[in-house]
Amino acid sequence: MFGLMAATRIYLYRGRCDMRKSFDGLCGIIPAELGADPLSGSLFVFVNRRRSMVKLLYWNRDGLALWYKRLERGCFILPERWTEDGLIERHDLTTLLEGIVPNKMEKDTS
Template sequence: MRKSFDGLCGLVGSELGRNPTGGEVFVFLNRKRTHIKLLHWEHGGFVLYYKRLESGTFPLPKNTLSGGISWSDLILMVEGIEVVKSNRRRRFSPSK
């Protein structure tokens, strides 16, 4: 968790093969899951959000293996809310 803007951008480009200025939010957790960093590109520069928990850990969302998490899952993770059971209703999605 020592990396700042440039180090995290390097990780995003080299390890993930993604463009750090693409507008996505990149989530970094330490091994104990007590520290979280969110890296995001906004118009004009990067934003780095850092949170350290004094007790407890950040829960991992269930669908992290699929390559991304939804905005609502990210908010729940940062707030420390773990959803044990939920039913997601089908919503309209335009075909790509």
């Protein structure tokens, strides 16, 4: 898979992405929509309209790398929180890729 350092910035593209896009098409979205540099070492996450497919694009030392996952059933759950510029936390990416649905913690009042 890919190495994800603790300092790696992770951007989630909030729009619906055409999964036919590859390196050049996704690299065009990054500066235009996320205001970031595709060669910065950051990780960029793209999801299709039905949220059944996800692509991760990142710079890997000497070139761009693309990681792709398609679900046979269900859909990816997008994080509820992110910054205006699309940044998400490492934990949010992990839960998205693993299909974990976070439960809300409630205080026991009994």
